[in-house]
Amino acid sequence: MWPSANLMLLVLAAFPTWSAESSHLDARQSWTSSYWSQEFSKYGCRPVIFIFARATIEPGNMGNTVGPRISNALKAAFGVTYVATEGVDYLSLPDTNFFPGGAPPFGVGLMQVLLSAAAKCPNSKIVASGYSQGAALTHRAIQGLSDPVKDRIAGVVTFGDTQTWQDGGQIRGFDANKTLIICNIGDLVCIGTLYVMPVHLDYVKWVPTAVAWLIQKLLYADEINPWWDGTFSLPPPPGSPRTDLQLANTDDCVVPPTRQ
Ligand SMILES: *[C@@H]1O[C@H](CO)[C@@H](O)[C@H](O)[C@H]1NC(C)=O
Numbered sequence: 001m002w003p004s005a006n007l008m009l010l011v012l013a014a015f016p017t018w019s020a021e022s023s024h025l026d027a028r029q030s031w032t033s034s035y036w037s038q039e040f041s042k043y044g045c046r047p048v049i050f051i052f053a054r055a056t057i058e059p060g061n062m063g064n065t066v067g068p069r070i071s072n073a074l075k076a077a078f079g080v081t082y083v084a085t086e087g088v089d090y091l092s093l094p095d096t097n098f099f100p101g102g103a104p105p106f107g108v109g110l111m112q113v114l115l116s117a118a119a120k121c122p123n124s125k126i127v128a129s130g131y132s133q134g135a136a137l138t139h140r141a142i143q144g145l146s147d148p149v150k151d152r153i154a155g156v157v158t159f160g161d162t163q164t165w166q167d168g169g170q171i172r173g174f175d176a177n178k179t180l181i182i183c184n185i186g187d188l189v190c191i192g193t194l195y196v197m198p199v200h201l202d203y204v205k206w207v208p209t210a211v212a213w214l215i216q217k218l219l220y221a222d223e224i225n226p227w228w229d230g231t232f233s234l235p236p237p238p239g240s241p242r243t244d245l246q247l248a249n250t251d252d253c254v255v256p257p258t259r260q
Pocket of ligand 1: 220
C-alpha cells in the first residue's frame with residue numbers, strides 16, 4: 001500500500017512547523033517535561049552519541065516511552081555530559097508505516113545524516129535505537145550506510161520492530177553481534193503485520209535490558225578504539241575534570257588532542 005497524495009502534501013506542509021517547535025534539553029533530560037533532545041546537533045561530539053527514532057505518533061523527537069529512558073540511563077551510567085542524545089525529527093504518522101521498508105524516506109535520510117555526522121567524531125562511540133516505526137526507520141537507515149560508518153556504530157537496539165520478520169530477525173548488512181531486536185511475545189508487528197495489540201505498547205520494561213546491552217557494546221567498542229584520554233569508563237571517575245567536553249556550538253566535530 002502506498003501513501004496517498006494527500007499524505008505527501010501533509011508531510012510537506014507540516015515539516016517546517018514541526019522543526020521550528022524544537023526545543024533543547026541539556027544535561028539530563030526530563031521526559032515528563034519535554035520529548036525533545038538535540039544534544040548532538042547542538043553540542044557536537046561527546047564520548048557517547050545516542051541516536052533514537054521514536055514510534056508512530058509519539059511526541060517530540062524522542063517520544064515518551066523507551067527513548068528518553070534509555071537516554072537517562074546512559075547518562076546515569078557514563079555521566080550526563082558524556083552522552084549526546086539526538087532524536088530523529090521525522091513525521092511518524094500511522095500512514096507512514098506503509099512506505100516501502102516501513103518508514104518514510106525523509107526520516108531514513110535524516111537518521112543517516114545524523115549517524116554519518118556522528119561517525120566523523122574521531123573516538124565517539126555511537127549507539128542507535130528505534131521503537132516500532134522508528135525501528136523500521138533504523139533498519140532502513142543503517143542498511144544504507146557505508147561500511148566505514150556502520151563500523152563506527154557500537155550497538156543498535158530495536159523494540160516492537162515492524163521489520164523483524166521482513167528482515168529475517170536482523171538489520172540487513174549490519175553485524176548481528178551489534179544488533180539486539182526486542183519483541184514481546186504476541187507482538188504482531190514483529191511477525192510481519194501492523195496490528196497493534198496492547199503488548200506492542202509494553203516495552204518500557206525492557207529498557208534496563210537494552211541499556212545493559214548497549215553499555216556492554218560501548219565498552220567493547222572502547223576496547224577497540226579507546227577514548228582519547230582513557231576516561232571512557234563505567235561509572236565515570238569521580239571528580240574527573242572532563243575538560244574534553246567543552247564542545248558547545250560546534251557544527252563540525254572537535255578533534256581531540258592526541259592521546260598521551
Ligand atoms: C560480540 O560482542 C562481544 C561484546 O559484546 C565481544 O566480546 C565478542 O567478541 C563479539 N563477537 C564477535 C564474533 O565479534
